[in-house]
Amino acid sequence: MRPTPPRRRVGAALGAARLLEAAGPLHAPSGAHARAAGLCVLALGVFVAGAASAQSSRPAGPRPSGAPSEKAAKGEEEKAPRWFAVHAGWAHTVTQGVLREVTILARDGAIAAIGSDLDLPEGTEVLDARRYHVYPGLVAFDSAGIVGTSPEDSTDVYGLNLSLALSAGITTVGAGGTVCKLTYGTLEGHVLGRSNLVRLDLSSSASRKRVREALEGARAYLRRLRAAERAKARGEKAQAPKAPRGKGASYLALLRGERRAFLRASTQRELRFAAELALRYGFSAVVDGAVEGWTVAPLLGRAGFAAVLSPRARRRPDERSNRPSGWSIENAARLHAAGVPLALLPRSRGIGTGGLAGRDLFTLALEAAFAVRGGLPEEAALEAITLGPARMLGVADQIGSLEVGKDCDLVVVPRDLLHYESLPEWTVVNGRVAYDKERDTLLRAVRSRALNGENLDLPPLWPRPPGSSTQEGPAGE
Amino acid sequence: MGWGTDPRVALVAFAVCAAAGARAQEDDGLLVIKAGTVITVSGEELRPGVVVVRDGRIEAVGAKIEVPPRARRVEAPRGVLMPAWIVPRSRLGLAPYTRTGNAAHRSAADEWFPRPDALRRLRAAGVGAVALVPAGSGVPGSAAVFRPRGGAREDMLLPGAGYLRISFAALPGDKRTLRAAFRAAEQAIEREEKARKAFEAKRAKEKDKTGDKGKGDAKGRKGSEKKEPGGAKGKKDPAGKGTKGSEGKKGSEGKAAAKGKKAEARFVPPPIPPNLRPFVELLRSSKHAPRLVVEIARARDLVHFDDGFASRKLRPCFFFRGGEESDLFHAVPALGARGATVLLAPRISYEPYTRTRRNLAAELDRAGARVGFVPLDDTAEGFAKHLFAVGQLVREGLPREVALRGVTLVPARVLGLDEELGSLAKGRRADLLLLDGDPFAPGAHVRAVFCDGEQVWPEEKRQ
Structure with a gap:
C-alpha cells in the first residue's frame, strides 16, 4: 500500500504542484496571524514566479538519502526507509514564503514532499503541529562549547549545551572548521561538512602586511601561469610555474573564487581596509563583527561581503570624528538594504543559563528580533538565522529552508518564532525529534502543553491582566 | 543437582x-x-x-x-x-603508574605488590577473587586476577583469567587510540596474508622447477609479475613491505639454486608487534581473543564506541565509571537491547543537574542487561561494606537474585572464571x-x- 516515494527532482516539481494546491485555502488574516497570512500572500507571488526556476536552482547531484528509486533497484535487503511527517499549521519555508496547513514528509531524514494532501506511508512517525508554526532549524554561524573539539570523536550527544541549543531551535552550528548537526543521542549525520573559508588575519599591521604579500604572491603566480599558457598556445616552449602549496594554495583558491575569506573587522577603518583589499584582489569575504558596518554599508555591498553580526553588539561613537561612528540598532537593516547577506549571532557564541533573555545562543531568535526592531524586514531576519549562515558555511544545498530534497531540520513554535514569548516545543533534526519541551528539565514548566492542553490561545503572559492566571483557559477577546 | x-x-x-x-x-x-x-x-x-x-x-x-x-x-x-564474592575491577596494591596509547601487551600482574594486612582484610570481607586493572587511558593492558589466599605472589595469581581493559572515557584520545590499534592490526593481518601468498607462490614455482623446468619457470615469473603491481596498489606501506618480500624471495631463490634440492621450508609469518596481537586475535575472532571490558563514564562514550566499533562485533562488557551525577541512564536501552554485561558501582545516582534519583542497576536489569558490581570504595576496608551497599540497591528495587549474581557469577564470567568460581x-x-x-x-x-x-x-x- 506504500505509494512509490517521489524521486527527488520529480519530487521538487510534485512538491511545487502540491504547494500551489495547498495555498488554496488561505487563512483569513485576523488578529495575531495577520502578519503570517500577509507573508503567505507574498509567498504565493514569489512562489509562482519561482516555481519554474526552482528546478534549475537546486543542485543536480543526487543525495544519498534522497534517491529512493536507486536504493529500491538494489534489492530488498536495503534497510526500510525511515518516514517522518509533520502536519504544520504554518510552514515558514524561508525561500517560498509561508504555507498554511501543509504536511512535510521526510524520508531517511530528508524532506521528500511538502503538500496539503499527502499519502503517508505505513509506519510514518507523525508530529501533529497543526496549531503550530514550523520553521527550518536555526543555524548558528559560529558556536563554542556545543559540539566537541573534534566533533566526530568527542561531541557529547547528550550534553547540556547541545540540548539547550536544541531548545533554542538551533539544529546546525559552525564550530571551528566544521559544520555540525545537533543530532541528539546519535552520531548519525552529526558532521555535515567542513567550512570552506580561508581565515585572513587583519588585526595588526604586520599581519595585514603578510596577508597582502600572500595575496600578491598568489596573483603573481596566476600571472605567470597565464603567461606560460599563452606561450604554449603560441607554440613556444614554456615551463609552467610551480603551484604554491599549503597557505599559498588557499590564497590561490581565494583569488580563483573557489573559496571565501573570513575576516574580523568591526570599525569603519578595518572594514574599509578589508573591502578595499577584497576589491583590489577580487575575492569575496565573510566579515565577522561589522559593528560600524552601517557607516560603510554600500562599500561592503560593492565588495560582495557577507556579514556576521550581533544586533546588540555595542560600540561607543568616536566623539573626535565628524563622520558617523559607533553602533546602531539599524546596522543589520542598513547592511541588508545595501545587499549584504547577513548571519545574525548573539554576543556570546556559547550557551549560558544565566537568564532567559541572555546574550548567548540560547536566545538566537531573539537576536534576530532585535534586528527587526532596527528595521530589518522579518523575512530577512529569519533568513539571517537560517539560510544566510547556511550559505556562508557552504551547506545551503542541504539545510536552511523547507524545500524538497533538503534535510528535515525543523523547529516547531506555538507562534511567530521572533516573538519574545516563543519557546520551541519540538526541534527536529534529520527527521528525528531531537528535543521535546515537555521532556526537558529546564523549560518543561514554561507554558506547559501538559498543563494547558493543546490550547494555545492563551492570554498573554506579560503584561498580565489583573486577576488572570496563566493556567486559565482562553480569556476570550 | x-x-x-x-x-x-x-x-x-x-x-x-x-x-x-x-x-x-x-x-x-x-x-x-x-x-x-x-x-x-x-x-x-x-x-x-x-x-x-x-x-x-x-x-x-x-x-x-x-x-x-x-x-x-x-x-x-x-x-x-x-x-x-568477586571484585571485577580494583587498583588495590598496584603501583600508581598510568599509561597512554596502546599497551595491550602489558599486564597489571607486573606491578602488583600485595600487602599481607590488605590480603587479610580481603579474606575477612569474603572476597574470593580480585581483578587488578592497569591504570591509564587508551588500552593500558590486561587485568590480572588473584585470590587473596596468602602465600607467594605467583601462587595467588590465576593465569588465563582477566580481561583486556579499554578506556573509552577520555574522548577523543581513546577513540583514536582504539581505531589506530584496529587499523594497525588489520594491516598486520594483510601483511601476513601477502607473505603467505608469496610463500605459496614461491613453493609452487620450486615444485614446477623440479618437474618441468622451462615451463614452470616462465609460469612462475608471470605469476610474480602479476602480483607485484596489485600489492603496490593496496595501501601506502605495503610498498615498503613489497620490496622487502621480493628481496627475501631473491635471497631464498639464490640459496635454493645453490643447494639444489632442499627440505621444504615452513612458512614463518612476519612478526606482529606484541601490543597488536590481542587485536589481531579479536579480528580473527580466534579462541585466544581476549575478553574485553570497555570503561565508559558518560552516555556519549557508548554512542562513540558504537559509532567507531559496532561493525567489529566485539561484544565487550562495559564498566560504568559514573559518579554521583550520571547521564548513563541514556545508555540503558541500548545496552539492554544487546544483552550486554555491565559492571558498575552499587550506588543510586542522580540525573545531571537534578535531584532525580536513578537506580541504574535495576534499570539495566529491567532492560535486559546483566549487571555486575564493583565496590564503591576501592580499599580493603571499603570491600567490607560492599554487600551492604548492594543490599541498598535491593531495597531500592533491584531483584535479590540479580544482586546475588551481580556480586558472584557475573563478575566471574567477566573474568572468564564462571567454571571455577x-x-x-x-x-x-x-x-x-x-x-x-x-x-x-x-x-x-x-x-x-x-x-x-x-x-x-x-x-x-x-x-
Whole structure:
C-alpha cells in the first residue's frame, strides 16, 4: 500500500504542484496571524514566479538519502526507509514564503514532499503541529562549547549545551572548521561538512602586511601561469610555474573564487581596509563583527561581503570624528538594504543559563528580533538565522529552508518564532525529534502543553491582566 | 543437582567417603558444611543445605547428603552459605603508574605488590577473587586476577583469567587510540596474508622447477609479475613491505639454486608487534581473543564506541565509571537491547543537574542487561561494606537474585572464571562464605571464609 516515494527532482516539481494546491485555502488574516497570512500572500507571488526556476536552482547531484528509486533497484535487503511527517499549521519555508496547513514528509531524514494532501506511508512517525508554526532549524554561524573539539570523536550527544541549543531551535552550528548537526543521542549525520573559508588575519599591521604579500604572491603566480599558457598556445616552449602549496594554495583558491575569506573587522577603518583589499584582489569575504558596518554599508555591498553580526553588539561613537561612528540598532537593516547577506549571532557564541533573555545562543531568535526592531524586514531576519549562515558555511544545498530534497531540520513554535514569548516545543533534526519541551528539565514548566492542553490561545503572559492566571483557559477577546 | 536428589549417587559418595575414611583416621581432604541456607547462585536456594568439598573443590551440593562420620564438619544451622564474592575491577596494591596509547601487551600482574594486612582484610570481607586493572587511558593492558589466599605472589595469581581493559572515557584520545590499534592490526593481518601468498607462490614455482623446468619457470615469473603491481596498489606501506618480500624471495631463490634440492621450508609469518596481537586475535575472532571490558563514564562514550566499533562485533562488557551525577541512564536501552554485561558501582545516582534519583542497576536489569558490581570504595576496608551497599540497591528495587549474581557469577564470567568460581555447583572451587544472616541484611556478619576448602578466616579458630 506504500505509494512509490517521489524521486527527488520529480519530487521538487510534485512538491511545487502540491504547494500551489495547498495555498488554496488561505487563512483569513485576523488578529495575531495577520502578519503570517500577509507573508503567505507574498509567498504565493514569489512562489509562482519561482516555481519554474526552482528546478534549475537546486543542485543536480543526487543525495544519498534522497534517491529512493536507486536504493529500491538494489534489492530488498536495503534497510526500510525511515518516514517522518509533520502536519504544520504554518510552514515558514524561508525561500517560498509561508504555507498554511501543509504536511512535510521526510524520508531517511530528508524532506521528500511538502503538500496539503499527502499519502503517508505505513509506519510514518507523525508530529501533529497543526496549531503550530514550523520553521527550518536555526543555524548558528559560529558556536563554542556545543559540539566537541573534534566533533566526530568527542561531541557529547547528550550534553547540556547541545540540548539547550536544541531548545533554542538551533539544529546546525559552525564550530571551528566544521559544520555540525545537533543530532541528539546519535552520531548519525552529526558532521555535515567542513567550512570552506580561508581565515585572513587583519588585526595588526604586520599581519595585514603578510596577508597582502600572500595575496600578491598568489596573483603573481596566476600571472605567470597565464603567461606560460599563452606561450604554449603560441607554440613556444614554456615551463609552467610551480603551484604554491599549503597557505599559498588557499590564497590561490581565494583569488580563483573557489573559496571565501573570513575576516574580523568591526570599525569603519578595518572594514574599509578589508573591502578595499577584497576589491583590489577580487575575492569575496565573510566579515565577522561589522559593528560600524552601517557607516560603510554600500562599500561592503560593492565588495560582495557577507556579514556576521550581533544586533546588540555595542560600540561607543568616536566623539573626535565628524563622520558617523559607533553602533546602531539599524546596522543589520542598513547592511541588508545595501545587499549584504547577513548571519545574525548573539554576543556570546556559547550557551549560558544565566537568564532567559541572555546574550548567548540560547536566545538566537531573539537576536534576530532585535534586528527587526532596527528595521530589518522579518523575512530577512529569519533568513539571517537560517539560510544566510547556511550559505556562508557552504551547506545551503542541504539545510536552511523547507524545500524538497533538503534535510528535515525543523523547529516547531506555538507562534511567530521572533516573538519574545516563543519557546520551541519540538526541534527536529534529520527527521528525528531531537528535543521535546515537555521532556526537558529546564523549560518543561514554561507554558506547559501538559498543563494547558493543546490550547494555545492563551492570554498573554506579560503584561498580565489583573486577576488572570496563566493556567486559565482562553480569556476570550 | 545430582548428589542431593539422586540417592544412588549419594550412596556412591558415601561409599567413596567411607573407603577414604577407612584409610585415614581423619579425612582431611573431605569437608562437609551444613548451613541453614545455601545460596548456590546458579541453582535454587537450599534451606537447609549441605556442601561437600574434596581437595579444594565442591563435590556435591544438596539438601540432604549422607556423609562419612570422619569427615571434617562445619555445622551452622542458622548460617547462610554462599560463594565468595568477586571484585571485577580494583587498583588495590598496584603501583600508581598510568599509561597512554596502546599497551595491550602489558599486564597489571607486573606491578602488583600485595600487602599481607590488605590480603587479610580481603579474606575477612569474603572476597574470593580480585581483578587488578592497569591504570591509564587508551588500552593500558590486561587485568590480572588473584585470590587473596596468602602465600607467594605467583601462587595467588590465576593465569588465563582477566580481561583486556579499554578506556573509552577520555574522548577523543581513546577513540583514536582504539581505531589506530584496529587499523594497525588489520594491516598486520594483510601483511601476513601477502607473505603467505608469496610463500605459496614461491613453493609452487620450486615444485614446477623440479618437474618441468622451462615451463614452470616462465609460469612462475608471470605469476610474480602479476602480483607485484596489485600489492603496490593496496595501501601506502605495503610498498615498503613489497620490496622487502621480493628481496627475501631473491635471497631464498639464490640459496635454493645453490643447494639444489632442499627440505621444504615452513612458512614463518612476519612478526606482529606484541601490543597488536590481542587485536589481531579479536579480528580473527580466534579462541585466544581476549575478553574485553570497555570503561565508559558518560552516555556519549557508548554512542562513540558504537559509532567507531559496532561493525567489529566485539561484544565487550562495559564498566560504568559514573559518579554521583550520571547521564548513563541514556545508555540503558541500548545496552539492554544487546544483552550486554555491565559492571558498575552499587550506588543510586542522580540525573545531571537534578535531584532525580536513578537506580541504574535495576534499570539495566529491567532492560535486559546483566549487571555486575564493583565496590564503591576501592580499599580493603571499603570491600567490607560492599554487600551492604548492594543490599541498598535491593531495597531500592533491584531483584535479590540479580544482586546475588551481580556480586558472584557475573563478575566471574567477566573474568572468564564462571567454571571455577562464583557459584556453588559440582566441580567449582570451594571458595565459600559463611554468614550469620542474609548477605544483604544490614546486620549480617561474615563468620567464616573458605578458600579451596580451607578456612582462611578467622585464622586462629580451626575446627
